[in-house]
Amino acid sequence: xxxxxxxxxxxxxxxxxxxxxxxxxxxxxxxxxxxxxxxxxxxxxxxxxxxxxxxxxxxxxxxxxxxxxxxxxxxxxxxxxxxxxxxxxxxxxxxxxxxxxxxxxxxx
Amino acid sequence: xxxxxxxxxxxxxxxxxxxxxxxxxxxxxxxxxxxxxxxxxxxxxxxxxxxxxxxxxxxxxxxxxxxxxxxxxxxxxxxxxxxxxxxxxxxxxxxxxxxxxxxxxxxxxxxxxxxx
Numbered sequence: 001x002x003x004x005x006x007x008x009x010x011x012x013x014x015x016x017x018x019x020x021x022x023x024x025x026x027x028x029x030x031x032x033x034x035x036x037x038x039x040x041x042x043x044x045x046x047x048x049x050x051x052x053x054x055x056x057x058x059x060x061x062x063x064x065x066x067x068x069x070x071x072x073x074x075x076x077x078x079x080x081x082x083x084x085x086x087x088x089x090x091x092x093x094x095x096x097x098x099x100x101x102x103x104x105x106x107x108x
Numbered sequence: 109x110x111x112x113x114x115x116x117x118x119x120x121x122x123x124x125x126x127x128x129x130x131x132x133x134x135x136x137x138x139x140x141x142x143x144x145x146x147x148x149x150x151x152x153x154x155x156x157x158x159x160x161x162x163x164x165x166x167x168x169x170x171x172x173x174x175x176x177x178x179x180x181x182x183x184x185x186x187x188x189x190x191x192x193x194x195x196x197x198x199x200x201x202x203x204x205x206x207x208x209x210x211x212x213x214x215x216x217x218x219x220x221x222x223x224x
Contacts, residue, residue: 042217
């Protein structure tokens with residue numbers, strides 16, 4: 001069964017304190033792994049797509065990496081505006097399967 | 109680019125009434141659109157896949173007669189919640205993929221439905 005597990009469920013950081021979010025997955029055939037950011041009461045905002053093990057992508061303070069079993073979202077020197085829920089999803093076929101998300105709070 | 113809108117952003121209705129939610133791709137054409145539901149503190153659950161000009165494909169456990177989906181054009185899909193009940197209260201979100209490329213989905217802002 002295709003499955004996505006994110007950890008931790010919640011993460012509190014001080015501004016400037018770097019950390020990583022984990023997304024572990026089991027999927028029959030991976031077409032892509034996606035990271036989204038979701039603010040309360042809003043739809044998910046696309047961040048990255050990763051297609052193969054070893055691939056890395058960066059955007060501002062965020063960097064996503066991919067192995068055959070998991071993906072990490074590294075946050076370097078976060079700011080309060082990075083506070084949100086980060087969702088990971090896999091695409092074994094045409095549809096997305098989401099993890100439960102990691103809610104990040106960055107305190108000034 | 110790749111902007112998806114939803115209307116309305118929130119709606120309150122009485123039990124037994126029907127509610128229509130629109131999802132539009134503003135700057136691109138979308139052969140395929142997806143409808144999700146999200147309950148508080150939970151992740152997104154796919155309800156159905158909507159293909160332009162054909163019948164929607166519903167996920168297991170989703171009642172197709174209750175959640176009517178119409179994808180009449182390459183930029184518009186609608187979800188109608190028929191005979192809504194309080195347990196249908198949720199956050200409904202649509203997404204769309206670029207025509208011919210469904211790998212990356214772009215999401216709308218969501219519609220908060222409250223059924224009294």
